[in-house]
Amino acid sequence: MPRDDRLRPSDLAREHGLSAQAVRNYEDDGILPPAPRGDHGYRHYTPVHAQALRAFLALRPGFGHQGAAAILRAANAGDEEAVFRLVDQGHAEILRDRGTLDEVAAALGVLxxxxxxxxxxxxxxxxxxxxxxxxxxxxxxxxxxxxxxxxxxxxxxxxxxxxxxxxxxxxxxxxxxxxxxxxxxxxxxxxxxxxxxVGPLEEALTAWRSGLRRRGRAMLDGTAELAAYLRLRGL
The missing domain is CATH 1.10.1660.10 (Multidrug-efflux Transporter Regulator; Chain: A; Domain 2)
Incomplete structure (x- = not known):
């Protein structure tokens, strides 16, 4: 590994305001790919690990912690089909939520x-x-x-x-x-x-719709970082 490409846990953590231990925990959980160890057992991260962390943190607002973790684990295992399936499941879930919201909104018009x-x-x-x-x-x-x-x-x-x-x-x-x-x-x-x-419910539906828009935007942002990570891994 070229020395210029070596990154410490603190280097990855600093970008996101995390602790170095949190970065190590993400590796232990399979969210980051395994890092090579130096002569003294220290972990040596690379720009690939840095992008994996960016992808995970960007995916998390839209797909949730467990969903984002599952996507990264699949990517780290080289299972491209599983990655796309998990992303599709997230989009299907938000589409289902939008359908439910539309049903409730439509019910207000016929009450x-x-x-x-x-x-x-x-x-x-x-x-x-x-x-x-x-x-x-x-x-x-x-x-x-x-x-x-x-x-x-x-x-x-x-x-x-x-x-x-x-x-x-x-x-x-x-x-x-x-x-x-x-x-x-x-x-x-x-x-x-x-x-x-039904005014209070209308207000709740407005807030719900805004939340879905934010989640949809987060999914777009997250998948952009994921795509960059997949390219670095050659997937």
């Missing part, structure tokens, strides 16, 4: 108003479940979680859902599709209910 439509009463648990494509037991679970507030028919004692509850059920269904836990959905619905409308 029922606060007053019941003329000529229609509040639906029963079975009717609402059918409308949403869910099992009635799911709606009862949502009630126990505080997501839905049902009324009781004074004559039959059956559950009836007023327009506001139907709105909440539509929102809950979309958020569940997005993978949100019931506790978080209950908080979101409570905010909408307390505010008397």
């Amino acid at each position: 029922v108003s606060e007053s019941d439509p003329p000529g229609r009463g509040a639906p029963t648990v079975g009717a609402l479940a059918h409308q949403l494509g869910l099992h009635p037991a799911t709606l009862r679970t949502w009630e126990r979680a505080g997501i839905l507030h049902a009324e009781r028919d004074p004559v039959t004692g059956y559950r009836r859902y007023p327009a506001a509850a139907v709105r909440d059920a539509h929102l809950a269904r979309q958020l569940r599709r997005g993978g949100y836990p019931l506790r978080q959905i209950a908080r979101a619905v409570a905010r909408v209910r307390a505010a008397g409308g």
Whole structure:
């Protein structure tokens, strides 16, 4: 190895504000390729290692720590197909998130108003479940979680859902599709209910969309550094 190409852990660390130990840990975790050792056991890094670290840190905001680490390990193993598969999985995940966001945003446009439509009463648990494509037991679970507030028919004692509850059920269904836990959905619905409308949810969707844009940009930046690393490795 030419002496001019030798880099110490501190040299790599300084560029990113890391500790030298963090750089060594990344090598031990397989994120950096193995570094040759000198006569006294000291690690000698090269510009290839420096670019591997740049690629990992650039990939991490878009693909997450585990995803970025898996991509670098595949690159270090020379498995080009695995690298591309992992990158594709990250893009598929953000595309799925965008689809969920669009579904929730679309649901806001079709939510029922606060007053019941003329000529229609509040639906029963079975009717609402059918409308949403869910099992009635799911709606009862949502009630126990505080997501839905049902009324009781004074004559039959059956559950009836007023327009506001139907709105909440539509929102809950979309958020569940997005993978949100019931506790978080209950908080979101409570905010909408307390505010008397869907404004808070619209604000949350705006923040969510901004987050996806930032993540998409980070993916572009990360894959650019990854491409530079792959070229250095001859992949």
